[in-house]
Amino acid sequence: MPLISEKDAGAFEVFYDRHGAAAYSLAYRIVGERAAAEDVTQEAFVSIWRSGGRFDRARGSVRSWTLGIVRNRAIDLLRTRSSRTPKLGFDDEAALEQRPSGDLTDQEALRRETAEEVRGALGALPGEQSKVIELAYFGGFSQSEIAEMLSLPLGTVKGRMRLGLEKIRGRLAEELA
């Protein structure tokens, strides 16, 4: 990232090769169309290039920061298309602020996780918990919208989100042990 902040295009090429596929896959998972996923990925990477100097290692891993930006842009596109009021704008820096650094040991471990293992953690959740998590993270719905959509009390939605994330986190902790 320091080289990218110095506008080293070669370093950025390596950066794209390392994270581009994961970014595109995430964008495609959210927007559901290849052309739109390409646009989202391109916008995200160009914005990262132009603001590369803003990245602060203390705030988290480069990968989670990158994928957070891709997710925000993809969700924003979804909301624009469906005329839903965006909760998040294009303020990637604000998103960054909301994702301060976690446990670096855990982040190293997460990098080693294979996609299948992670899918396993999500897939192992009861359907009612994975559903609210997926609607929020990949669908961009607020907890209130999810409650209305599923005809559930708001407190139930909050509880399922919390239980679901706690189980995923617990499973990660077991794998680290």
Added chain:
Amino acid sequence: MNEREHEARRDELAAYLLGALDPGEAAELERHLAGCEECRTELTWLRPAVQTLPESVERVEPPAELRTRIMAEVEADAQPKQAGIHLSWKKRLPALRPAIGLAVVAFFAAAVAGYAIRDAGGGGNATTVAAGHAPGVTAKMVREGDTGTLRLANVHRLPRGEVLQAWVRRGKRIESAKSLFVPNRDGTATAVIDDMQGVNAVMVTTEPRGGSKYPTSKPIVAVAIPR
């Protein structure tokens, strides 16, 4: 802060990490977090669970063109890393105005003259024209129906803020082909000319980002189009 309110905020940590709080709710939680170490600790503990979610997505390979497009934007924005790697032969012409359009035509005609032209006989409507150029830039123009694709090689990195712009000549008129592009890292570059009807020649100049109405520099390459 009473215990009940603390529990209510604590219940929202997962939704906060998932981006599922409305802006007002998120702001209230952030105010609570500023003064609640217990919630901050739980938030830090839970965060890796959310960070695994994008990794859980089934991998879909992005098209190679996406990488090319992204790097084209990046290269166009990058500062030259070394002195002298730009198009050193290039000498800026003064901005050309419509009043001196005829001079542009003459210049363009001279640039095209003398290039070896070869009809590769690609079959059907496809025509390939090869052209050499003194600084080493080579070009291949492939025409298929009304569309043309100009492929350049050995193009040096551009100075920051400059792009390549394609132009076409129809009779005595020089028109922008509405194609701005930048060279890839390997020195190749591609421009698509949408309307080749009546085009006698295609050329490429370096222009300020955003393009120009008229060519403002010597062409790095010019290709005559056979009738």
